[in-house]
Amino acid sequence: MKRKILIGFLVVILLVASNVVYWVTSDIQQECYLRVKKGEDLNLYEKCSIYSINLCICAFGWPLSPEATIQQVLCTVPTKDMVVLHSRYFARHEKIKGLMKKYPNATKENPALIAWKADYNEFKLWSAYTFENGRIALALNGMYLYKEDGEWVISYRKEYAFPKLPEPTIIGPLKFHESLIRYMQDIGWLYAPNFKWVLKVEE
Numbered sequence: 001m002k003r004k005i006l007i008g009f010l011v012v013i014l015l016v017a018s019n020v021v022y023w024v025t026s027d028i029q030q031e032c033y034l035r036v037k038k039g040e041d042l043n044l045y046e047k048c049s050i051y052s053i054n055l056c057i058c059a060f061g062w063p064l065s066p067e068a069t070i071q072q073v074l075c076t077v078p079t080k081d082m083v084v085l086h087s088r089y090f091a092r093h094e095k096i097k098g099l100m101k102k103y104p105n106a107t108k109e110n111p112a113l114i115a116w117k118a119d120y121n122e123f124k125l126w127s128a129y130t131f132e133n134g135r136i137a138l139a140l141n142g143m144y145l146y147k148e149d150g151e152w153v154i155s156y157r158k159e160y161a162f163p164k165l166p167e168p169t170i171i172g173p174l175k176f177h178e179s180l181i182r183y184m185q186d187i188g189w190l191y192a193p194n195f196k197w198v199l200k201v202e203e
Contacts, residue, residue: 030167054190057176065135086197088199113142159193164179
């Protein structure tokens with residue numbers, strides 16, 4: 001009996017994994033996005049498939065960008081209050097240090113935008129510069145840097161809602177449509193949490 005249960009469990013895992021591979025390598029996400037854009041609702045299978053992509057990011061995204069993975073995990077659980085995260089890594093990055101120097105008086109009302117175009121297709125794990133910039137871009141692109149109570153803070157102006165982009169983000173052979181994650185947030189399958197990064201600046 002236990003063996004049958006184990007085999008059945010493994011078969012389910014294999015089917016889910018195969019479906020995720022199909023969804024992140026084919027054009028089905030773009031097809032779903034075009035339907036959502038027209039105001040159509042996705043069916044249960046499509047919603048479950050998108051949700052499983054989100055779970056895979058939570059489970060396996062850590063090596064690529066642990067900070068972005070943490071933010072993705074926050075989308076799966078309800079949070080009532082502001083979630084405060086801490087990072088020494090962000091404070092040491094040249095991009096963030098440059099913004100601190102350029103906007104020393106940035107405030108929550110007048111923050112510095114963190115934005116640059118990262119070519120995710122040029123990821124090379126053996127290239128520290130490329131990898132570190134990709135790691136930061138995945139987590140912080142579109143967020144704001146400012147000082148609050150004497151500390152440097154990075155956050156969104158409102159909640160963490162994915163942007164409605166017309167095309168998927170492509171990382172090598174993998175495709176990830178942020179607009180579909182936003183759709184899942186809009187229908188309540190995923191949450192739009194409030195959080196901020198407090199930087200541990202080394203003196």
